[in-house]
Amino acid sequence: MPLFHRVTILGPGLLGASLCMAVKERMIAEKVRVWARKQSALELCKQEKWCDETEPNIKDAVKDTELVIICTPVNTIEETLSEIIQESTENTIITDVGSVKEKICRIAHAESQSYNSIFIGSHPMAGSEKSGMQYARSDLFDHRTCMITPFPDDPAEKVSILESFWVQLGMNVQQKSPKEHDKIVASVSHLPHLIASTLAEYLSHRPEDWLEMSGQGLKDTSRIAGGDPLLWREIMKSNRFFLLDALDSWLGSVNDFKKNLTEERWEELENYLAKAKKCQTKI
Amino acid sequence: MPLFHRVTILGPGLLGASLCMAVKERMIAEKVRVWARKQSALELCKQEKWCDETEPNIKDAVKDTELVIICTPVNTIEETLSEIIQESTENTIITDVGSVKEKICRIAHAESQSYNSIFIGSHPMAGSEKSGMQYARSDLFDHRTCMITPFPDDPAEKVSILESFWVQLGMNVQQKSPKEHDKIVASVSHLPHLIASTLAEYLSHRPEDWLEMSGQGLKDTSRIAGGDPLLWREIMKSNRFFLLDALDSWLGSVNDFKKNLTEERWEELENYLAKAKKCQTKI
Numbered sequence: 001m002p003l004f005h006r007v008t009i010l011g012p013g014l015l016g017a018s019l020c021m022a023v024k025e026r027m028i029a030e031k032v033r034v035w036a037r038k039q040s041a042l043e044l045c046k047q048e049k050w051c052d053e054t055e056p057n058i059k060d061a062v063k064d065t066e067l068v069i070i071c072t073p074v075n076t077i078e079e080t081l082s083e084i085i086q087e088s089t090e091n092t093i094i095t096d097v098g099s100v101k102e103k104i105c106r107i108a109h110a111e112s113q114s115y116n117s118i119f120i121g122s123h124p125m126a127g128s129e130k131s132g133m134q135y136a137r138s139d140l141f142d143h144r145t146c147m148i149t150p151f152p153d154d155p156a157e158k159v160s161i162l163e164s165f166w167v168q169l170g171m172n173v174q175q176k177s178p179k180e181h182d183k184i185v186a187s188v189s190h191l192p193h194l195i196a197s198t199l200a201e202y203l204s205h206r207p208e209d210w211l212e213m214s215g216q217g218l219k220d221t222s223r224i225a226g227g228d229p230l231l232w233r234e235i236m237k238s239n240r241f242f243l244l245d246a247l248d249s250w251l252g253s254v255n256d257f258k259k260n261l262t263e264e265r266w267e268e269l270e271n272y273l274a275k276a277k278k279c280q281t282k283i
Numbered sequence: 284m285p286l287f288h289r290v291t292i293l294g295p296g297l298l299g300a301s302l303c304m305a306v307k308e309r310m311i312a313e314k315v316r317v318w319a320r321k322q323s324a325l326e327l328c329k330q331e332k333w334c335d336e337t338e339p340n341i342k343d344a345v346k347d348t349e350l351v352i353i354c355t356p357v358n359t360i361e362e363t364l365s366e367i368i369q370e371s372t373e374n375t376i377i378t379d380v381g382s383v384k385e386k387i388c389r390i391a392h393a394e395s396q397s398y399n400s401i402f403i404g405s406h407p408m409a410g411s412e413k414s415g416m417q418y419a420r421s422d423l424f425d426h427r428t429c430m431i432t433p434f435p436d437d438p439a440e441k442v443s444i445l446e447s448f449w450v451q452l453g454m455n456v457q458q459k460s461p462k463e464h465d466k467i468v469a470s471v472s473h474l475p476h477l478i479a480s481t482l483a484e485y486l487s488h489r490p491e492d493w494l495e496m497s498g499q500g501l502k503d504t505s506r507i508a509g510g511d512p513l514l515w516r517e518i519m520k521s522n523r524f525f526l527l528d529a530l531d532s533w534l535g536s537v538n539d540f541k542k543n544l545t546e547e548r549w550e551e552l553e554n555y556l557a558k559a560k561k562c563q564t565k566i
Contacts, residue, residue, distance in 0.1 A: 125498040145496055174496055187489055188497035192504040194540060195482055199475060200559035200566070202536040206470055211565050213428050213457055214471035215408040217507040218566055221475040224500040225563040229556035233549055240544055247541060253485040254534070257477060261527060266520055273512035276483035280508040282494050283483070283501055 003164060004029040008065040010058065010080055012036055012045050015097050015127065016071030017136035019169075020050040025138045028168050035061035037072075044133065059087045062094075067165065069122075070096035075234040077104055081111075081119070088117035093158050095122040099185060100238035101149045105178035109151055120162050121149040121178060124171060125189070131228055139170075146171040147185075149178040186242035191250060193224050193232060194243065200225040286447060287312040291348040293341065293363055295319055295328050298380050298410065299354030300419035302452075303333040308421045311451050318344035320355075327416065342370045345377070350448065352405075353379035358517040360387055364394075364402070371400035376441050378405040382468060383521035384432045388461035392434055403445050404432040404461060407454060408472070414511055422453075429454040430468075432461040469525035474533060476507050476515060477526070483508040 007029040009016045020032045033053040034045045045051040055061040062068050062084045072080045077098050085108065088094055094117060098104060101121045108119035124146040146166040150159045159175075166173045176184065200222045203211065211218075236243055260269040290312040292299045303315045316336040317328045328334040338344040345351045345367045355363045360381050368391065371377055377400060381387060384404045391402035407429040429449040433442045442458075449456045459467065483505045486494065494501075519526055543552040 125496065127498070144498060147496060172495070176496075184493050184496050187486065188493055188501050191485075192482060192501045195478060196500075196504050196563075197556055197559040198533065198537045198540050199478055200563040201540070201555055202474075202533040203470065203566075204558050204562035205532075205536075208565070210467050210471055211562075212455070213408065213430060213459075213467050214566060215410070215427060217479075218471050218475045220503045220506045221479050222563050222566050223503045225556075225559045227556075227560070229553045229560055232556050233553040236544065236552065237547075237549055240547070244541075244544060247544070249488075250481065250485040251537070253488075254481045254537075257481050257484070258527075258530060261519065261523055261530070264520075264523070266516055269519065270512045270516040272484055273480055273508075273510075273515050275487050276480040276508045277510070277512055279487035279494075280479075280483040280505050282491070283486075283497060283505055 002027055002029050003161070003168060004066045006031040006033060006065040007067045007069070008033040008035065008061055010035045010061065010068065010070050010084075011072035012041055012051075012133050013071060013073070014131045014133065014135050015124070015140070016069070017045075017050070017133040018126075018138065018140040019069060019071065020048070021136060021138035022141055022169050024050045026168055026170075028165065029067070033061060033065060041133070058083050062087050062092065065092055067162075068092055068094045070094070070098075073234075074098050074100070074231060074238070078107060081108055085111050085117050085119070086115050088115070090116050090118060092118065093162055094119045095148075095162060097122060097124055099123060099189065099235045101147075101178040101181045103238060105149055105151070118155065118158050120154055120159060121181075122162065122166065123147045123149070123181065123185070124166065124169075131231070141166075142170040144171055146173050147176055147181050148173060149176055149181045151177075182239050183242045186239055186246040190236060190239055190243050191246045193227060194236070194247065195250075196222050196225040285310055285312050286444070286451060287349045289314040289316060289348040290350045290352070291316040291318065291344055293318045293344065293351065293353050293367075294355035295324055295334075295416050296354060296356070297414045297416065297418050298407070298423070299352070300328075300331075300333070300416040301409075301421065301423040302352060302354065303331075304419060304421035305424055305452050307333045309451055309453075311448065312350070316344060316348060324416070341366050345370050345375065348375055350445075351375055351377045353377070353381075356517075357381050357383070357514060357521070361390060364391055368394050368400050368402070369398050371398070373399050373401060375401065376445055377402045378431075378445060380405060380407055382406060382472065382518045384430075384461040384464045386521060388432055388434070401438065401441050403437055403442060404464075405445065405449065406430045406432070406464065406468070407449065407452075409454075414514070424449075425453040427454055429456050430459055430464050431456060432459055432464045434460075465522050466525045469522055469529040473519060473522055473526050474529045476510060477519070477530065478533075479505050479508040480515075
């Protein structure tokens with residue numbers, strides 16, 4: 001038996017549409033309902049096998065559904081949540097797929113206590129430097145990590161249903177508090193993006209033909225700098241305190257490297273590289 | 284007709300053995316001769332189809348051959364060169380595959396004038412974080428860039444034969460002076476390695492389970508930190524002046540980013556990310 005009768009996806013972009021596909025393919029819900037702000041996006045969805053129902057009114061979209069997943073752009077999650085939270089009941093779990101969790105979870109938690117609705121944050125760590133429905137793939141979530149960020153007083157049964165949902169999508173689920181989540185992703189996701197971007201920005205000031213003399217190493221190291229600038233601006237803005245902490249600590253590591261290089265401490269430099277290699281093999 | 288009657292590979296590691304394979308597969312030489320310092324490595328080569336002849340004596344190995352490629356570890360290239368340069372004649376092109384060119388080319392150029400031998404540096408930008416003959420692949424060089432670093436007074440005919448050799452291996456060949464080469468690779472190869480290593484070193488100080496919450500982005504950004512520490516220590520040591528220059532300029536870019544983040548200049552930060560993205564698409 002499917003886990004849900006109906007799942008509702010708000011925002012059929014890369015993540016939203018991929019979720020629809022994966023939910024249908026793995027038969028996690030009998031019905032997949034889609035809401036989009038633009039009528040044109042809804043028209044496209046109607047033609048897809050992974051979409052059973054479309055609903056142009058967001059308040060109606062969240063009725064009679066057991067799971068609502070907010071997949072709108074990261075800077076509109078709060079606004080989307082505020083449009084639906086009063087309409088939702090304790091029979092519906094609301095979640096999102098945003099990369100930063102502390103603020104949205106705090107707001108949702110406060111509001112849900114007034115309205116008797118249930119919000120539990122999710123962060124499926126799947127994506128791509130591409131965005132848009134046309135890049136959606138049903139296997140986007142396979143073997144990836146999903147963090148869920150409940151508060152201690154969230155109903156355990158609902159937390160466990162949400163966890164099952166992501167597990168059934170093929171994900172490795174980890175529970176963290178919203179704050180811990182933000183601290184961790186600052187280091188393992190946002191800092192790498194920042195670093196890749198600084199490398200690419202540095203190279204943008206060098207002669208263009210230098211890039212022809214690069215190999216796979218530079219391609220890999222810089223790849224994520226190809227992500228959407230507006231999306232990443234919003235992510236970094238939302239998580240700026242933890243990101244600045246991570247940036248400062250990492251600059252300490254850069255400084256240690258530089259010291260070894262400047263002072264020609266070759267053995268220390270080799271040890272540093274060996275430590276880095278050892279950690280890299282675990283990534 | 285093959286470009287050469289005989290090609291000699293000194294040091295059948297990842298690059299050396301891959302060269303042997305590719306030379307045979309593409310019929311660039313009638314005979315492939317291999318020299319290795321260890322007898323056990325030569326015994327292994329004897330069993331391979333890509334090896335026509337083995338020669339345990341390095342001075343004999345470079346006789347009656349039109350191309351000698353030094354593929355020994357980066358910190359032994361100078362030593363290997365000094366063992367063979369007096370034995371070599373003007374009928375033989377000696378080259379190497381090292382990642383840093385200025386010093387070796389300067390030494391070789393000075394010596395070759397005394398001994399009437401010909402050395403022209405090469406840097407095929409192909410490789411892997413793996414090393415050793417067992418990882419060798421005949422397609423390692425396909426569509427990769429190879430820099431060759433002649434001096435202006437090197438015989439044009441020999442430069443052109445060496446260029447043809449790498450082109451026949453499927454590579455995109457670029458000519459630069461040894462000094463320009465080192466300056467460019469400091470930015471497009473050695474700095475990315477340094478950066479990936481600082482990220483991995485930073486993460487080695489964080490709780491180990493954080494890595495379970497990372498995605499493909501961190502994998503890609505850190506991948507090259509998995510390279511051999513001793514090899515990279517030697518590369519960075521040989522190119523420390525240009526690498527320090529590149530490091531300092533890049534730290535300027537990091538500082539610009541940090542300033543935007545600290546002072547909450549979101550529009551500038553988005554522009555920065557957009558500039559980085561634009562450059563990244565050309566990599």
